[in-house]
Amino acid sequence: MTENRRPAFERFEASLLACPKCNRAVKVRKRLLLILPEGDKYEYVCPDCGSTCGTTVQKDDPPDRNLM
């Protein structure tokens, strides 16, 4: 019986990325692009012009989960 409950962390960090079109750092929106075998692929979209500022693959099953 551990009282060590973690709060359910939501991954809604507002990421600042450089937008190639606006030529400045913008608070990008994260959008699910693809579901890959190795994880979910997201793209970061500029809220102003809609350009893709970057992509990331998020693994939803970290292999070393039991390490803690």
Ligand SMILES: [Zn+2]
């Ligand atoms: Zn932009």
